[in-house]
Structures are given as structure tokens and as C-alpha cells.
Amino acid sequence: MTDGNTGATRRRLAQELAVVAGFDDPRAPLEQYHTPPELAAHIVHVADLQGDVEGRTVLDLGCGTGMLALGAALRGPDRVVGLDVDPAPLSTATENERRVGATADVSWVRGDATRVPLCPAGEVTVLMNPPFGAQSGNEGADRAFLETAAEVASVSYSVHNAGSESFVEAFAADNGGEVTHAFAAEFDLPRQFDHHTEETRTIDAEVFRIEWV
Template sequence: MKQRKLEILLEKVRSFDSPDVTLEQYSTPSVLAAELLHFAFMKGDLDDTVYDLGCGTGMLAIGAKVLGAKRVVGFDSDPAALDIARENAEKLGVEVEFECLDIRQVRGHAHTVVMNPPFGAQVKGSDRPFLSTAMKVGDVTYSIHNSGSLAFVKKFIEPAVITEWYNTGFPIKRTFKFHKKDVERIEVEIYRITKENDQDN
């Protein structure tokens, strides 16, 4: 499936009804989700089990399943968001498992982790549990971070390594009262992370 076709399909994914600012519940825009997932797909990383950490209403999890992942599990601590995620998966006709868990409690093993963790704008360091869990449960991780996070992420994930990364835009729609524009585009970085011995994958 072409990236643009995936993006159009993911535009049908409903967002949060009442987003929680402390959880930084910004929906991953369909354009960015399609970009990250197509990147993973072209690297051959969506063939097996995929975990979406902090899946929200299911954007990345559903997209991974659409692109052919064998099994997809989305994890989030917000039951209301997961109710919407289940509705979204049903609407798009894909089978995705969703579990209500604190991200620190996620166990098991996935070939690939996809995630758009909190950037730590509201609660400093809130991206760290996501990175820690991803390193424990996944062989390969695709993660979105605020522009300028490269040095921190590189050090935090050691001995895992970033094999590829690039800058892109994250269009955030007006979600909370403090947002001044209808759409604010912020610069972000997408990282592909592997365990050290898998860096040639």
C-alpha cells in the first residue's frame, strides 16, 4: 500500500473525545503516522508482532495491521481512549488487541515497537518510561521525539543504537486552551532503534 493511500485511510481514525493535557494526548496526525509506518514497512519491520506503546485511539496500531503485521497490540493507560481505539479498529476492519496498562507494566515480546511518546512538555521525563519499556520488549523501535532529542535518546537507550533518523513536521491541531493557532507545526525526529547486535537489520 502506498504511503498516501495509507494516510487517507488513517484519516478515518477518530481522535480523543476529552484529551488529557497531563498525558500529552495529542493524536498522531495521519500524515505523520503513515510516514513512520511506511518507513517501518519498507525496512521489513511490520511482518511480525508489533506493539504500540501509548496507543491512544489506535492510529499507529491500526496502521501497522493495515500494512500486514501478523499481530498488533496497543497499550494505553486511558480506558476511554482504548474504547475509541476498539471502535476505530472495527470501523477500519482490522483485528488489533488493546490492553489497558501503565506503560511500565507492559511485558512480552514484539519484533517491532511503534510509538509517539509524550515529549515531556507537561511532565518532564515522561518519554523515559516509554523508551525503557520499548528497549525491554522490542527488537526494533520506531519512535517520534521533539527535534533536538538525538543526543539524549542515543545515551538513554545504550547499548541499543539508532540506525536511522530524520527530521519531519508534526502538525498539531488546536487541542487545549493554551494553543494559539488552529494548526501548529512543530519539528520532530523519527528514530529507528535496534538492539546493538541487530544494527545491520
């Protein structure tokens, strides 16, 4: 596949995900932000190129309204499971599934991603945009999500705050994993919580692919 075709395929996936609705009433303690379709498409496209989607179980930890899960659902997985502790976005995720028109086997499960109530069989790929731990009392939230990925996945893709490379690499090494790919990302966050002082803020982030033993 040429770079041009690769880019076109990724852009097409982003266009398909543009219909995915975000949170009706986002909760600040859970750091509920809508994953931009362009970022989701990039992550899913890389995962697809690495053979981490087709024919596998894809688990979206902290799925929110389903952006990453539905992106994977459009790329031929065996099944997709979206897990979130908040029932409200799961209802929206169900509606988004109809909007996207995914034909894959998709399930939405209410549960704590840090105490995952699932034990998927076979090869499992985790896709996640976990809380960065930016809220007071929620520090280290992304570590707990990585701990779950290490337990259930053979490979994971996760979004973290910029500057997290040393932490993610060290965590992976200590838990039987290895970072194989990393790339920078950024996305615009609209003003949606009282503590926000700007109408839109651009967040610098990093995405990591980890292979787990």
C-alpha cells in the first residue's frame, strides 16, 4: 500500500467516524472528552496495518461514546467490546453504532476499566484514550488503565499526555511489555467544564503501541 493510499484510507475512516456523537453531559472527574475522529482514525489505521484488528477481539477501555471501538468495528474484527463505568455515554454509543453502520459484533458493557469484569478469549487488542490523571484526586489514572491492558491484551494502543514516553516505556518494561511504536498527536478540546478558561485548548498527546507477553 502506498503512502498516498494509506493516507486516503485513514481520511476515509475519519469521515466515517465524524457522525459519532460526543458526551451529552460530560463529567469532569472522569475526564470525559470526545476523542476526535481524526485521532481515532489514525490509531485504528495503524492498528489495522499492524494486523491488530482484523479477526481479533478489540477492547476499548473507558470507551465513552464509542469512538475508538466503532473505528475498530469498521476494520473487520472478530468482535468489539466497549467498556465504560458511566452508563450515560454507553447509551450514546449504542446510537452511534447505528449511525456508523458497523456490521461487526459490538457489545457495550458497563464496568470499571481498572477492574475489568471481562476475560476475553483469543488474541485481544486494547484501544484506549484513558484519563490523563489531570484532575485532583485522579492522578495516575492512566497507569491503572495500562495495568488492565497488561492483564488482558497481547497488544495495546493508548493515548497519554505529552512527555509520557519514559513513564510508559518503564511501565511496559516492568510488566512484561515493550513499546514498539510511538507517535505524537494533538487535538482541540472545547470549553466544557467550569475550570476551563479558554473556548478551545489544543492538547499535545502521545500514542503508544505496546506488545505484552
